[in-house]
Amino acid sequence: MSILGSETKITRNSQLKEVLSQIKDLFRKGLNRQFSGCVLEAYDLYKQATEKLRAILDDKRHPLKGELLKRWTFHLKHFEGYMENLSDQLHGHITQSKMVDQIFIKEDEVGYSYQNLFGRYLTGAVKDILIFEPELSKGCHIKNLINFFEMILKNCANVSCIRLVTNKNGELPTTQLNILNQVCLDMERKNIDFSYRFEDNLKDAKILLSNGYLINTGHGLHIYQPDYAQYSPGLCDFDFRKCFKSMISIWKCRPFADGSYLSIKELEPSTRKKPLTIENISKYNEYKNMTAAAELKKKTAVSELSIKQGSRSKI
Known part of the structure; x- marks a missing residue:
């Protein structure tokens, strides 16, 4: 379209x-x-x-x-x-990951706040978080997301980027946009860059942490039953919330931000002289390709010269 x-x-x-x-x-x-x-x-x-x-x-x-x-x-x-x-x-990284924990939650069980489930993995080593959450169309979904973010703010002192991918709410798209934009502003005040995008027909829920942990849960963040009494335990402390029957898998691989991804190091802000623009990147790539071609031509010429000299010496 x-x-x-x-x-x-x-x-x-x-x-x-x-x-x-x-x-x-x-x-x-x-x-x-x-x-x-x-x-x-x-x-x-x-x-x-x-x-x-x-x-x-x-x-x-x-x-x-x-x-x-x-x-x-x-x-x-x-x-x-x-x-x-x-x-x-x-x-x-992900294909080389190993499962480090698997949690089975029974229907109506309590004691599974986000802190108890994920707190040990969301630490000061986490700098970057990518969340795939298909369901963000109801008020209870937004509350779960905010509660998860509260745990991140408490646990991850060095987090600087949170990226959310979700489906667009077909019934109340404006309300959903307003809420997510408000979250952006709130996170900005805490020096965290929160951004989001919509993906059509997103189905798989998962969370990737830059320290190398991958969290898979069939219900996404929404493992809690929404029908709790308004003025009863569970309103604020999710350890008291009744859960849906769920299975959560935690996988561990090499950290995603270990420096091996900076394959275009020459353009890093600390070393480059020109502003970072699409045009400069394109010119750099053209220059790099021309340089590589010239270097190959030079090596080919040297190789051909060596062969000729070798042939003459044999004669």
């Missing part, structure tokens, strides 16, 4: 300019997050930027022509390259 409307040409051009500006911001933010070690958020930002740009280029009605079309097609190639690079490394 096109992300541009079906209005007049002038309106569509205005929409296109705005969307391209958003794509630039997403990619720039992704690069900065990658350089600061928040590779989980960086990966999802690259993915969002790539999907937006691909949707524009796949729309035959888009007004991109000539050099502008060539430039953004070139950018898409690099967006996909960065995303695939991180995706391969993240996938490599």
